[in-house]
Amino acid sequence: MRFDTIDSTHxxxxxxxHTLDPEAFVCATALEQTAGYGRHQRTxxxxxxxxxxxxxxxxxxxxxxYIGNLGQVLSxxxxxxxxxxxxxxxxKWPNDMRVQGKKIMGVLxxxxxxxxxxxxxxxxxxxxxxxEECLKQIDQPATSLAALSGRIWDxxxxxxxxxxxxxxxxxxxxxxxxxxxxxxxxxxxxxxGQTIRCFDGVKMLEGICHAxxxxxxxELLMPDSSKILLSAGELSSF
Numbered sequence: 001m002r003f004d005t006i007d008s009t010h011x012x013x014x015x016x017x018h019t020l021d022p023e024a025f026v027c028a029t030a031l032e033q034t035a036g037y038g039r040h041q042r043t044x045x046x047x048x049x050x051x052x053x054x055x056x057x058x059x060x061x062x063x064x065x066y067i068g069n070l071g072q073v074l075s076x077x078x079x080x081x082x083x084x085x086x087x088x089x090x091x092k093w094p095n096d097m098r099v100q101g102k103k104i105m106g107v108l109x110x111x112x113x114x115x116x117x118x119x120x121x122x123x124x125x126x127x128x129x130x131x132e133e134c135l136k137q138i139d140q141p142a143t144s145l146a147a148l149s150g151r152i153w154d155x156x157x158x159x160x161x162x163x164x165x166x167x168x169x170x171x172x173x174x175x176x177x178x179x180x181x182x183x184x185x186x187x188x189x190x191x192x193g194q195t196i197r198c199f200d201g202v203k204m205l206e207g208i209c210h211a212x213x214x215x216x217x218x219e220l221l222m223p224d225s226s227k228i229l230l231s232a233g234e235l236s237s238f
Contacts, residue, residue: 009055013121059117071095077166102143179214
């Protein structure tokens with residue numbers, strides 16, 4: 001499903017997922033979003049026709065223990081594609097993608113309960129053909145495939161690579177859980193071993209970005225040598 005202009009593919013997914021075939025994997029993409037957003041309702045700016053703006057809608061068994069890891073697995077799928085293309089990436093926990101210390105992709109995942117299924121609305125925005133001038137208008141250091149390579153990329157081809165890799169990784173996740181991906185995720189973890197700040201939704205924590213657990217939680221090593229486990233939060237470096 002492709003839109004020329006829409007407020008947000010994620011908003012569309014949330015509004016319409018209950019009407020979609022529960023056995024289908026529906027991809028909604030747009031050339032332009034007028035109200036695109038990421039986690040914490042942050043605006044995602046994207047000039048028309050330059051980036052991947054996509055939402056994937058599908059269902060999973062409601063008792064699946066790995067649903068909270070879907071965004072992390074998508075980030076790993078993207079990292080695999082980027083590595084194949086020649087651009088080593090890192091993951092800013094839980095699921096932001098960075099190349100050369102600059103953000104290239106954001107992920108947002110929300111769920112709804114529909115009968116005995118969990119309906120998944122998994123969205124991502126990936127910077128493909130934004131030039132340096134456009135990237136400078138973003139409120140944090142950002143990059144794109146075009147900025148990294150000096151060439152223009154086929155957006156649909158990149159989206160298809162992401163989708164193929166994610167469906168392969170999703171099958172493994174459903175069978176083996178996130179523990180299968182733990183080592184690879186930790187290898188790609190940004191700020192590992194560094195002192196970071198993390199806002200957990202209530203308070204700001206400061207500690208060392210220490211490790212990823214088999215369930216995808218982040219372990220912070222605190223100044224008093226205690227450990228705090230985080231299921232969600234916003235990281236920033238010093």
